[in-house]
Amino acid sequence: MDMIDIIRTKRDGAALSTAQIDWVIDAYTHDRVGEEQMAALAMAVFLRGMERRxxxxxxxxMIDSGSRMGWTLGKGTVDKHSTGGVGDKITLPLGPLVAAHGVAVPQLSGRGLGHTGGTLDKLEAVPGWRADLSTPEMQDILRGPGAFVAAAGADLAPADRKLYALRDVTGTVDSIPLIASSIMSKKIAEGTDALVLDVKVGSGAFMRELADARELARTMVELGEDAGVRSCALLTDMSTPLGRTVGNALEVREAVEVLAGGGPADVVELTLALAREMLTLAGVDADPADALRDGRAMDTWRAMVTAQGGDPDAPLPQARHTRDVLAERDGYVTGLDALEVGTASWRLGAGRSRKEDPVQAGAGIEIHAPLGARVTRGQRLLTLHTDTPERFDRALEVLAPVIGDTPPTPRTLIHGKID
Known part of the structure; x- marks a missing residue:
């Protein structure tokens, strides 16, 4: 094979053959293709797209570049994956909620980069909790509490890990073929029986337009079904933050509120909607709301956290400094942009610019007046949290809540389903 010919083929809009693709991924994984050549091919895919085949x-x-996991449990497995957003702490209450119904929920997750938060970063705010689990530990937790959240091992789709890092620095992240194959290679290799996808759409998501989100969802569902993984997707809103908190420990606190039967209405609604889809794919006929009301989901959460070394009773970290953002006039909150809030939270220390950067467990933003809220002049809209107060000014540069005279159109949280 000749990498230059492969780049030219895709650059000129033709389809790559199966043999070409197999060779490229293998050669890139084993350093026989240079970063600059793979960057050129990624840009060609970004611009020209790919056929379904x-x-x-x-x-x-990408799956074949590493190993496949498998579960011998005597019960079915179902996972959920979100394409990423701002304030998206749904994985935290969702895993134990579904596991409380006797379904195993293996969740291999990642860390945040830029304005989107990472589930591992959130959970690492719990004192003692650890993300790195061996396969036997994962098996034991699935047999016991029934759910875990862990970091993917180095041998799970290693081609994707390498390619993702390249895409991040070459402006080729927002490509439907590359996003879909990246997500699904890991999920299929994970060995789950069923998968529910939460495909975000809006300013804080990879897909800003509903048509693009629908295409991405359909592509991923088809990849799952082709691989024998029962799959469906919900298209959900990410034009404004999800819930009332953005940031690691802040979001854990809110997730625990949901498990205790409270929490913001949108977080509860989406958690239950995804849980119903997961239980349906697992063949379980039950109302997940019952497990929030009767405490079973909370019991499972506590057992899950404990099994991964965490202390569910320990106080969560708090930032050393806070600053409030106040309403400048009476009216309604008509604009609270997800990207703005996510970027501000990142600048406060809740996120990272590079994968090796540390994050502040207590940094982030509390939302006191969400989209649509009626406010009066001087009322608190937001509270910013950070350990390093010199970050406040940079965070405030991107925050611009809009106050209007009339309430906005009510938010549509779930735009549709693909199955």
Whole structure:
């Protein structure tokens, strides 16, 4: 194979053959293709797209670059994956909620980068909790509490890990074929029986337009079904933050409120909607709301956290400094942009610019007046949290809540389903 010919083929809009794709992914994984050549191919894919057969081949090649996991549990497994957003702490209450119904929920997750938060970063705010689990530990937790959240091992789709880092620095992240194959290669290799996808759409998501989000969802569901993984997707709003908190420990606190039967209405609504889809795919006929009311989900959460070394009773970290953002006039909150809030939280220390950067467990933003709220002049809209107060000014540069005279159109949280 000749990498230059492969780049030219895709650059000129033609489809790559299965053999070409297999060779490229293998050669890149084993350092026989240079970063600059793979960057050129990624940009060609970004600009020219891929046919369905190419996406399937690309996904399979990335799976085959590493090992596949498998579960011997005597019960079915179902996972959920979100394409990422701002204030998206749904994984935290969702895993134990579904596991409380006797379904195993293996969740291999990642860390945040830029304005989107990472589930591992959130959970690492719990004192003692650890993300690195061996396969036997994962098996034991699935047999016991029934759910875990862990970091993916180095041998799970290693081609994707390498390619994702390249895409992040070459402006080729927002490509439907590359996003779909990246997500699904890891989820298929994870060995789950069923998968529910939460595909975000809006300013704080990779997909800002509903048509693009629908195409991404359909592509991923088809990849899952082709691989024998029962799959469906919900299209959900990410134009404004989800819930009332953005930041690691702040979001854990809110997730625990949901498990205790409270929490913001939108977080509860989406948690229950995704839980119903997961239980349906697992063949369980039950109302997940019952497990929030009767405490079973909270019991499972506590057992899950404990099994990963965490202390569910320990106080969560708090930032050393706070600053309030006040309403400048009476009216309604008509604009609270997800990207702005996510970027501000990142600048406060809740996120990272590079994968090796540390994060502040207590940094982030509390939302006192969400989209649509009626406010009066001088009322608190937001509270900013950080350990390093010199970050406040940079965070405030991007925050611009809009106060209007009339309430905005009510938010549509779930835009549709793909199955």
């Amino acid at each position: 190419e996406i399937v081949d690309w996904t399979n090649a």
